[in-house]
Amino acid sequence: MSEAGELTVTLLRFGFLILLWILVLSTVGALRRDLVVGRRNKVGTPTAREIRKNPELVEEPPPARAAAHRLVVTEGPLTGTTLDLAASPILLGRAQEATLVLEDDYASGRHARLFPQGSRWFIEDLGSTNGTYLAGAQLTRALPVEPGVPIRIGKTVIELRP
Amino acid sequence: MSDVLTVPRSRRTIELFLLLLALAVAVGANYLAGIGREEPFGDYFWSQAITLGIMSLFIHVILRVKAKYADPVILPIVVALNGVGLAMIHRLDLSAAQVNPDFVQVAPQQVLWTAVAMGSAAILLIVLRDHRILRRFTYISLIVSAILLLLPLTPLGLEINGARIWISVGFGTFQPGEIAKITLAIFFAGYLSTNRDLILLAGKKIGPLQLPRFRDLAPMAAAWLVSIGVLIFQRDLGSSILFFGLFMVMIYVATSRVSWVLIGLAMIGVGVFVALELFSHVALRFDSWINAFAPEVYDRAPGGSAQVVQGLFGLANGGLIGTGLGAGRPDLVTYANSDMIIAALGEELGLIGVVAIVMLYVLLVSRGIRAALGTKDGFGKLLACGLSFTIALQCFVVIGGITRLIPLTGLTTPFMSAGGSSLLANWLIVALILLISETARRPAPSAPMKDSFPEALGVSGKPKKSAKETTR
Numbered sequence: 132m133s134e135a136g137e138l139t140v141t142l143l144r145f146g147f148l149i150l151l152w153i154l155v156l157s158t159v160g161a162l163r164r165d166l167v168v169g170r171r172n173k174v175g176t177p178t179a180r181e182i183r184k185n186p187e188l189v190e191e192p193p194p195a196r197a198a199a200h201r202l203v204v205t206e207g208p209l210t211g212t213t214l215d216l217a218a219s220p221i222l223l224g225r226a227q228e229a230t231l232v233l234e235d236d237y238a239s240g241r242h243a244r245l246f247p248q249g250s251r252w253f254i255e256d257l258g259s260t261n262g263t264y265l266a267g268a269q270l271t272r273a274l275p276v277e278p279g280v281p282i283r284i285g286k287t288v289i290e291l292r293p
Numbered sequence: 294m295s296d297v298l299t300v301p302r303s304r305r306t307i308e309l310f311l312l313l314l315a316l317a318v319a320v321g322a323n324y325l326a327g328i329g330r331e332e333p334f335g336d337y338f339w340s341q342a343i344t345l346g347i348m349s350l351f352i353h354v355i356l357r358v359k360a361k362y363a364d365p366v367i368l369p370i371v372v373a374l375n376g377v378g379l380a381m382i383h384r385l386d387l388s389a390a391q392v393n394p395d396f397v398q399v400a401p402q403q404v405l406w407t408a409v410a411m412g413s414a415a416i417l418l419i420v421l422r423d424h425r426i427l428r429r430f431t432y433i434s435l436i437v438s439a440i441l442l443l444l445p446l447t448p449l450g451l452e453i454n455g456a457r458i459w460i461s462v463g464f465g466t467f468q469p470g471e472i473a474k475i476t477l478a479i480f481f482a483g484y485l486s487t488n489r490d491l492i493l494l495a496g497k498k499i500g501p502l503q504l505p506r507f508r509d510l511a512p513m514a515a516a517w518l519v520s521i522g523v524l525i526f527q528r529d530l531g532s533s534i535l536f537f538g539l540f541m542v543m544i545y546v547a548t549s550r551v552s553w554v555l556i557g558l559a560m561i562g563v564g565v566f567v568a569l570e571l572f573s574h575v576a577l578r579f580d581s582w583i584n585a586f587a588p589e590v591y592d593r594a595p596g597g598s599a600q601v602v603q604g605l606f607g608l609a610n611g612g613l614i615g616t617g618l619g620a621g622r623p624d625l626v627t628y629a630n631s632d633m634i635i636a637a638l639g640e641e642l643g644l645i646g647v648v649a650i651v652m653l654y655v656l657l658v659s660r661g662i663r664a665a666l667g668t669k670d671g672f673g674k675l676l677a678c679g680l681s682f683t684i685a686l687q688c689f690v691v692i693g694g695i696t697r698l699i700p701l702t703g704l705t706t707p708f709m710s711a712g713g714s715s716l717l718a719n720w721l722i723v724a725l726i727l728l729i730s731e732t733a734r735r736p737a738p739s740a741p742m743k744d745s746f747p748e749a750l751g752v753s754g755k756p757k758k759s760a761k762e763t764t765r
Binding site (some may be wrong): 146150152153162 | 304307310311314315317318321322325328365366369370373614615617618620642643645646649650652653656660
């Protein structure tokens with residue numbers, strides 16, 4: 132093989148190694164969105180075109196409302212009990228480890244859970260026997276709770292207060 | 294991790310871009326492999342380029358239509374690995390043909406197998422819309438695995454180089470164990486996702502360890518028996534490690550109990566000890582690992598260390614940047630195109646090239662685990678974890694064996710080694726991981742939450758007294 136030909140081949144061989152690494156690095160580059168964990172990253176904001184295609188992507192600014200600071204039992208054996216809300220979730224039920232131990236025959240051991248997310252509190256039924264009712268409707272999944280809306284568990288009714 | 298909030302984008306365009314890059318790598322490797330040894334742009338060059346190009350674009354189109362949100366980097370990575378493997382097999386064919394003109398080339402058959410494997414993956418993607426359907430076949434897959442593993446022991450089976458893991462089918466040989474790793478993963482995933490809570494809750498607690506109940510040990514005992522059976526009757530250490538490792542990982546992922554891992558390690562310790570005592574071939578493997586460079590071990594007729602030592606010499610010859618594709622002598626190593634293909638690549642692409650290949654495997658496995666994290670059903674999580682882990686474990690066993698980190702065992706390098714059954718099984722695994730990643734990344738089909746809040750909630754601060762009435 133001629134001198135020039137050998138040089139070309141050597142260059143091609145180096146070029147191949149570079150190409151291999153370009154593939155590796157562009158693959159990593161394509162994945163950088165996934166490296167951000169647990170918070171909404173900037174790359175993830177929808178573009179105008181994506182909003183046009185999927186209107187549900189638009190994020191409305193949350194309506195201004197008073198955040199709940201207290202939990203009050205308004206009905207049932209524990210009427211009058213209040214509980215200050217911190218940032219941690221609250222377990223409701225008859226079990227001793229519950230945050231609010233309900234002495235209510237119609238409540239399950241681990242009946243429901245109140246948890247904060249963003250600026251709101253959500254209630255979630257933990258597979259209780261008699262169900263949890265938010266404003267009269269039985270819960271089938273976690274729903275946000277506004278201050279003043281009654282949550283009924285057995286004979287107990289609780290409300291969040293600002 | 295599944296709480297990462299990102300906008301659902303299908304990202305098929307970036308897949309197409311990466312796919313073109315991967316095809317450039319594959320075709321480029323093939324071109325360089327033939328340079329100076331054959332006419333450029335010969336028959337094989339075109340058959341490799343066209344097969345890979347058409348089949349991978351076909352799968353890309355299927356993903357666009359059927360699984361829009363599937364992971365965008367899996368397909369390009371696998372195409373690149375497969376293409377580089379084909380190029381290296383072809384390059385070794387050319388060397389062998391120079392020595393022996395009657396040599397039957399391996400590469401054209403491997404191209405055919407690539408087409409078959411990619412076609413099967415495409416069919417699986419079309420037929421199986423959702424991986425959860427596989428859960429129905431939990432126990433059927435156990436039976437299928439048993440049949441597949443027993444097939445080589447029937448008269449259909451063939452014994453090659455002391456291992457009885459092949460069967461002869463009409464046009465060649467097939468390794469049913471490769472498919473068995475998929476069916477076993479399906480069985481373990483189905484069984485563990487159903488019985489996970491039972492296994493987790495029952496059992497005595499001793500110190501920090503919660504020991505499982507005896508009856509819950511039954512599937513583990515089954516997995517152990519399968520591995521030991523493969524080792525004794527088929528004389529295949531690699532598959533034996535693979536099956537047991539697969540089960541250990543899946544049960545650890547399902548229960549996160551360290552006690553299982555300890556029990557498993559103890560069982561494998563017993564197995565290894567018994568195998569060392571009873572079977573000469575296992576003992577020889579260990580000896581040629583520890584004393585590889587001793588002349589009498591190197592020259593020993595069966596079970597010598599010549600293969601692994603030649604591979605090491607090749608790697609040393611390659612150095613950092615390699616001799617260049619087609620310029621080394623990887624053909625001096627026996628089984629350079631199957632068991633030792635990483636040594637061949639290490640010689641010709643050097644450390645820089647081999648690390649890039651290892652990176653591709655790492656990325657592939659991490660995308661599989663990512664799909665497992667993202668998907669919501671327990672079965673899919675376990676299946677994606679188990680399948681990605683089989684690829685990772687195979688790479689570890691093969692590359693570890695070649696670099697003399699662990700004893701060399703005959704496992705195939707996924708997507709690269711010559712051998713159709715391995716290629717087929719791995720492409721099917723890729724199809725399954727793609728399907729699982731699609732369910733992981735697809736936006737929830739239900740209406741967004743904010744539209745379905747009941748009006749009675751008084752979201753905008755309505756008077757609450759009426760709401761109280763409704764609870765009574």
